Amino acid sequence: IYTSQGPRDRRVRLSIGIARKFFDLQEMLGFDKPSKTLDWLLTKSKTAIKELVQTSKSISNSPENGEGSDISMQRTDLKGKSVV
Numbered sequence: 001i002y003t004s005q006g007p008r009d010r011r012v013r014l015s016i017g018i019a020r021k022f023f024d025l026q027e028m029l030g031f032d033k034p035s036k037t038l039d040w041l042l043t044k045s046k047t048a049i050k051e052l053v054q055t056s057k058s059i060s061n062s063p064e065n066g067e068g069s070d071i072s073m074q075r076t077d078l079k080g081k082s083v084v
Contacts, residue, residue, distance in 0.1 A: 022034070
């Protein structure tokens with residue numbers, strides 16, 4: 001990543017549970033570097049991420065609980081948290 005101070009490494013902290021799952025996956029895939037595992041995850045989930053973004057956009061563009069509507073949809077952000 002290039003910052004105003006030049007190229008820098010970016011590191012991510014993972015909870016113990018997520019780190020275990022991540023490194024178990026890395027071992028299962030036979031990759032020697034975490035970046036390869038992350039690249040694999042992003043590549044495999046690309047379609048699902050695009051669908052999630054499209055769904056999120058279509059929900060945010062639709063009228064909220066229009067007149068006569070008995071259906072209430074709970075909206076979530078991209079992290080799966082409820083949006084009011």
